[in-house]
Amino acid sequence: MKATKRTGLAILLAVASGSVFAQEIRVTVDGDPINFSGVEPITRNGRVFVPLRGVFESMGAFVDWDQATKTINAQRNQKDVRLTIGDRYALVDGKTMFMDEPPMVIQGRTMVPLRFLSESLGADVQWMSADHMVAITTGSTTYNNHSPNTGTKAVVMVDKTTVLPVALDQELSSNQSQKGDRFTATLQGQNDTYAGIPEGTKIQGKVVDVKAKSGDQPGMIELKFNKMILPDGRTANIKGSLIGLDDKSVEKNDEGIYTAKSTKKDQRVVFAGYGAGAGLLVGLLTKKPLEGALLGGVLGYLLGEVDRAQKKPADVHLKRGTEFGVRLDEPVTIGIE
Structure with missing residues (x-):
């Protein structure tokens, strides 16, 4: 009643x-x-x-x-x-x-x-x-991998395994963000372009899985990326995944462009609530949802070992401006005016 x-x-x-x-x-x-x-x-x-x-x-x-x-x-x-x-x-x-x-x-x-x-x-x-x-x-032109707009002055093809260095535009956390939440990150670079992509380009992502801290299990956030938004508002569909910008994960050529060292597809990398700061990028050794993933035997570290005895598990807190890499899992073609 x-x-x-x-x-x-x-x-x-x-x-x-x-x-x-x-x-x-x-x-x-x-x-x-x-x-x-x-x-x-x-x-x-x-x-x-x-x-x-x-x-x-x-x-x-x-x-x-x-x-x-x-x-x-x-x-x-x-x-x-x-x-x-x-x-x-x-x-x-x-x-x-x-x-x-x-x-x-x-x-x-x-x-x-x-x-x-x-x-x-x-x-x-x-x-x-x-x-x-x-x-x-929106009136924006969307490009796929085969049909760029013929009215553009130049066509840029970016190879798969190219890594885009980005900085997060909005805060994300394992105890507040929800599965399905969308966000953007801004392309970082020292020149007007990066791999031919204009400065100011944004990469749109989505929270595909999230788990808050529970007991001795750290909070985790898994992200994927599906769209590149050029400064003029036009977009290109992409398939991108999370990757670190450390020497073990990427290598940089003479032009300052990052490339993923591993060419394996479907590598599952997440932010986990370990270590100092916001969180640690780790490789997940299971295809199960995060809610069912136990830490023991599941996390393979990509950015070094963490002393679990000294650094307690916590929730992931990614502040605006947090930098990480977006690995292109498929080549992408964009038109530049």
């Missing part, structure tokens, strides 16, 4: 606030479906709200959350948008714009008005009522 009353109260509160969870609503970006973990899209007074992470990174936008000011900053193709939790007024390229509904926090997740933010970032938004689907079109 008490459980029934609590359920009824929750429904009453949701209706009273004007918010309705809408699990049937689907969202696509340039035809690719977005998978939500944790909090699903909701409707509030006829407006669709989505979790901050996921949709906008897929659009090629850089999104940052300022916990102190409760402010969301999003940039894409020279567009700059700033939203604040609970505030109906937003800044779009420095101009004040009014929103029907403000951003909000639900179950610890930041929820933003999908149409307003998408259109402010230069995308087209269509509501497909028959399919209960929001279709977002």
Whole structure:
């Protein structure tokens, strides 16, 4: 009876606030479906709200959350948008714009008005009522490995096993990040290009598995990478995996380009909560999900041995700016204007 009353109260509160969870609503970006973990899209007074992470990174936008000011900053193709939790007024390229509904926090997740933010970032938004689907079109050209845009001035082919040095754009942690969370990292280099890829290019990734610290088992995060976002907003699909930038994992040629020393495919590397700082890159010797992976006999160290007796297991905390490598598991072709 008490459980029934609590359920009824929750429904009453949701209706009273004007918010309705809408699990049937689907969202696509340039035809690719977005998978939500944790909090699903909701409707509030006829407006669709989505979790901050996921949709906008897929659009090629850089999104940052300022916990102190409760402010969301999003940039894409020279567009700059700033939203604040609970505030109906937003800044779009420095101009004040009014929103029907403000951003909000639900179950610890930041929820933003999908149409307003998408259109402010230069995308087209269509509501497909028959399919209960929001279709977002970014207008960016996507390249595959065989069909670059013939209007480009140059075509760059980047070989597989090339390693892209990147710096993380958003924080990730094994006790807060969730499976399916998307993020971006910015290509690092000393010149205007790296392996022919322009400076400022972002690599989009996804948390494919995560496990919080439990007892003597460290927290772990497994990442994969699926898109390269050029500074002009165009994108190229990639297949990339996590790798360290240490001498045991990569070698650097005379032009400063890293290459993976191992040519084996499907090497499973994760961040584990060992050692000083955020976490240690380790090789996982099992295909089982992290939730079922025990430390004993499972982790093969890529970056040196860790004295477990002196360094206790912990959760992984990857701060913004954390550097690591993205190994290209397949060659990629991109067009440069």
